[in-house]
Structure formats: structure tokens, C-alpha cells
Amino acid sequence: MGDTGSKRTRQDRRPGGNDVARLAGVSQKTVSRVFNGESNVSADTRDRVLAAAQTLGYRPNGAARALLTGRTHRLGVVALGTSHFGPSSLLVALERAARTINYALSIANSFEDDPSGLAEAVDNLLAQGVDAVILSEPVDDGDEPLVVDVPVLTLGAAPVVHAPTVLSVRAAEGGDAAAEVTRHLLELGHRTVHHIAGPQRWWAARERLQNWQDTLIAAGAEVPQAVEGDWTAARGYAAGKALARDPGVTAIFAANDEMAIGVIHALHEAGRSVPGDVSVVGFDDIPVAAHVWPPLTTVSSDNAELATVGLTYLVDFLNNPDSPPAPPPKHVHNLVVRASTSRPPTAGEEAHRA
């Protein structure tokens, strides 16, 4: 990289703890104490130091601190480079949670179009020097297991990772959302529920598929072949076209809202009414979900809760590797019933359409 950057001169260099110390008439060590909130500093000294720092525009140098302590106070998040609402609102929640506990966040995206993307993203984070890595939307890379030399936190299901420690935060048992969606549709009277799954390298997508299937089996319903989508409305639309041709389909559960909207688009085009002929449910409760036609029944997630619980868990561990075994984090999902679901058409109605 064609850097011209040469060594800084005495003049343009930012003020350091020594400059503040000189101005306040104390030692550099005392300045350090003040800025770390240590207790044994007299109120008078503290005030003088803070005043001097204010005057000089002093900021503690994070690099020096990191060099000395070996801790960067930075967490790395591996994201997937998608702008889908679910993942990106989770990132926002993570940043917010990190800031409140005084940690910085680095995000590295693993792009779908790059085969070695995951490992590369992790490497990038490790090169930056992070205290831990968070897999915000765990996926399988297909290839070798991920190797990380700092603790790892996974939100949701955990893929295979080689790391000194792997922590995991996931929804409490029983409160499973995909199962709830499936049950909701069955209770409305649908014989079975079709599923448009997310890409199966995503653990979240796998879980939804699994829970959907388990619920159908538990209810003694037939388990139709699921279709694998890629989270996009376009793929949902394609899948919807196929499903629209099958008059036996009366209920569809899409693994996210975008695919659900694509499905509805296809159903409309095929002249099938939603929810008159077919009920559709999405997942994520994206902002437009309430305003598409018909307003979409979906599942909203409390990402703030997930982020807070996850980060607290992780940072507690970093500060004290052996005390709390595992706080019971609960990730709240809520079924939001809107207008895209209803009872299945009666035999008469079906005949009328056919």
C-alpha cells in the first residue's frame, strides 16, 4: 500500500498521559489511575487530572492499552453480508449491547459468492485482534471446521468450531417458534402445512425445518416435501408458482417474510386468494409485513434480548473464565397473527375454485 505516512514529529502527535501528568503536576501513573477509575485517588487530584485532560483534548490510547493488557476490548462478529432484516437488525442490537458494556464491535462479512468466505472473515477478525468471535447467524461452510484461537459465541444452533471455548445462546426449550407456527395452522383446520425452508447451510433454517417436521409428525399430519429457498422473495415466488398449481396446498410456512411475500405474489398471479384459498405465514416480522396485501402473519423476534443475553454471557466468561457455568438465556419469539392466515376453504369453496 503506497503509504507516505512517516514517523510523527513531536508537534503533530496527540497528547499522551505524560502530557496530562505534567500539566496536572502528577505522574503518568496517576493519570492512568484516574482514567481507569481506580479508587485510591484523592478527589482533588482527580479533578486536576480531568481538567488537564480536558484542556489538552486527551484520549487514552487504546492501542497502547491493548498492547500492554493483551485485551482489545473488541468483539468480532461474523455476519453473512446480507441486508435481510433479521440478520441486520441483530447486528444493530449487538452493537448497541456491546457499547453498553464498553466493548467495541468489528464486523466481518462472509459473502455467499465466496467459497472460503467464512474462514476468511474469521481470519480478518483475528488479524484485527478481537477478544472473542461471535457467529451471529451460524452456517456450515461445508469445508473443514472453523478454527479460531479465541473464545466463540454462537447465537442459535452451533456448528462445528475448533476454539478454546464455544459458548452458545439459544431459545429456551419449548418456546420454539416454527413449531408454534405449524401448530397455529393445524389448529385452524389445515390438514397439513407446506414449508419453504431457508438455505440449509444456515443452522437457523435447519432448525425451522426440523421443528416444522416434528410438529407435523407429532400431530399425525402428512409431511410434504419441503422446498429449499435462499431467503429471497424471488425464490419464494418461484416456489409459490409450483405450489399454486397444487390444489391440495392450503397452508404454507415460509422460513422468512421475504419468501412469504414472494409466495403470495405467485398465488395472486395464479388466482388463488390469500388467505381464502391458501394461508401463508412468514418469519421475522419485517417492517413491511404489516402492510403488504394481505398483512402477513409472522413471527417477531426480540433481537435486543438475544444480543444482550449473549454478550453478557460472553463478557462474563472473558472476565472470569470459570465462574458461571451457563446462565439460562431465553430468546423470545412471538407469533403475530395478521390477515394472511385463516381456516382452510370448505369442500364447497374448493370445488367452486376448481
Next chain:
Amino acid sequence: MGDTGSKRTRQDRRPGGNDVARLAGVSQKTVSRVFNGESNVSADTRDRVLAAAQTLGYRPNGAARALLTGRTHRLGVVALGTSHFGPSSLLVALERAARTINYALSIANSFEDDPSGLAEAVDNLLAQGVDAVILSEPVDDGDEPLVVDVPVLTLGAAPVVHAPTVLSVRAAEGGDAAAEVTRHLLELGHRTVHHIAGPQRWWAARERLQNWQDTLIAAGAEVPQAVEGDWTAARGYAAGKALARDPGVTAIFAANDEMAIGVIHALHEAGRSVPGDVSVVGFDDIPVAAHVWPPLTTVSSDNAELATVGLTYLVDFLNNPDSPPAPPPKHVHNLVVRASTSRPPTAGEEAHRA
């Protein structure tokens, strides 16, 4: 913060340049040379160093490097904590662009609900030690101008910022998208175009409003009162309810897709057909835009281009503060015409509806 972290012992410390040097039988300085790609290193030595580094799992310590050079190779992005598609896909693009030029990205969100959010976010970035700050979606804070002690890059219009340098990247003149949208609707035969603006603290929203207005005036069309929204579908829906009552409204330009979708929702509920009675245009081309009913005419943006041009500009400046005056960056917007726009209803059709 209840840190237990004590000083690392010789054992658990990560390998450093000295360890690699010892193993490779060279000096630490030579290791440094190898990892910085300096030229005066023999191929043989380089290989031995790389092999030793590989064996030990050595990674250059960014904190030490930053401490010495005064450059962190990290850029700070101030985002707005929204999960809207436009902003978040821009962030993804920025991260990707930054990575290709070997920079790390820190994101700090400024939350709408926090009054001093902007300044706080910037402060957070400065405390982390960034080489520059990027305002990805410039807004006005209302309060005092922002004070930053590193160079600043703004994408789009530039608010008032006190910084050593303020660079700005914006769409090339003439290629304005909001004007194009307005012209598109006028050319279809609409007498005028109503506008649902974004929050006016966002410079992007102001620009769209301004360009819409200028275009109407240039065309000699009446300029209706614009409604100010907040980017959400809910607010678009509310605004749409009011507009639906006015039979004179035949064309609506919403400042983003979500509001457009809300508007369409309201129009549908009021029994007004889109685009039969009213044409609607959005902005951003969010993924579901092609799949809502009717598929939405909107404007897509090349965020990757914007991010690449902006970062290149910024980093060139950081490396050499006085060479290139200003590369001419062009930000490509594209009008995507779908099914939500058409000619206005004829007098007869209007009468029929009324």
C-alpha cells in the same frame, strides 16, 4: 468492570516477532520486514520466516503496530441504527470495500431515540482510535455542529462538521434520481406528483424533496404540500389514508419503498386501485419491491460503487493528504419501472369511481 484479567504469564502469551525470529534464525526486524512486504529480503530468508511463523501460529500484533505508527488502519462508520434496506446494504458494501483495501471497519450506531446520539457515536469511534470517520447517512443533529479530530468522509450531502478535513462523495450532477422519478410520472400524463418525504434531518431525504419540487416547478406543475414520514411503512400507511381521500391525487412518490408499500396498503383499503387510480413510486428497490402487489416502480442504487469510490478517495487522502484534489465520483441510480405506475385514469374512469 469486574475484570479478573491479570498480567499474562510467559506461557499463555501469543507468539511475537521475536519468537518467530529466534526460530527462523533471524532478527525481529527481519520478521517485521517480511510481514510488511519490504523488498530487501532474500527469498530464502523470507521462506524461513514464513515457515517459522506458520509453525508458531504467529500473527502481527495490530495494537503494537498502531501504537508505533499512529495509524490504526481502521475506519469508523457512523450509522443510524436502522435496519432499513438502503442503509444496511450500504454498510455491507462499505465493509467489503474496506476489506479489499486492507482496512478494518468499526460501526457505531446513533439511535434515533437518543438525543445526543450522533456525537456519542462519533466519540465512541474516536475512543476506539479510527483513522477517519465516515458519515454513511448524513443527518443533522439539530444541536451544535459535530466536532471530530480526524478526517471525515460524507456520503451524499454534507452536514456541518468541524474536522481537519471533510471529504464528500455524491451523485454526479444531472443524474438525479428523485427528479427522474418525478419526470417519469409527469411524462405518463399526471398533472402533478405528491410526495411523502423522509425525515428532514436526513440530508438524503431533503435532497429528494428538493429535487422533486424543483422538477415540478420546472415542468410548470402545481407543487402540493409534501408529507414528512419516518421511512416506515406504518407512517406511509397513515399518510396514504389521507391521500386516498383526495380524488385529485393520481401520482405519489414516496421517499423509500417501505413508505410506498404502506401507501399502497392504504389505497387498497380505500378501494383505490394501484396503478389504475393512483400510481406509486418508491426508492431503494428493496428485495420485496418486485413481489408486493403490484410490483413496485422504484429506484435502485449502486451502493457498491458508492462505497468503493468513497473509500478509495478517503484512503488516498489519508496516505497522501495533498495530492489528488478530488476524483469525480459518480453514484449510479437507476429507475426501475414495474407495475405500480401507469397513465392517470381518464375523466370517465374517475367519474366511475367517484
Next chain:
DNA sequence: CCTCACGATGTCTACGTAGTCACAATGTCT
């Protein structure tokens, strides 16, 4: 063959911070 330039490598050092320990001043307890 001597000088000089240049390539390859090493030595020494500073960057700004916080751990460790020392130590003075001021209590506090018997």
C-alpha cells in the same frame, strides 16, 4: 586491486499504557 554502491541484515530505540513495588503521610489500635 582498491573503491564504492548496493543489497541484506542486525542493533537500538520509542510508541503510551498499566503492573508491580516502593514509600511517605496519615490515621488507628493497644
Next chain:
DNA sequence: AGACATTGTGACTACGTAGACATCGTGAGG
């Protein structure tokens, strides 16, 4: 009043890296 704890402070140092400069060997030019 003497021993001793407590509080506030400073001196010294290491962290891992890259800049400045020194040194050594080798080949080219006179």
C-alpha cells in the same frame, strides 16, 4: 507512644512493532 494498617502517589518497567542507522559481504568500475 509505638507498632501497624491504610491511603495516595511515584519510579520503573514490559508489551510487540517499525524507524533510523549501522554493518557486512559482494560485484562493478576504474
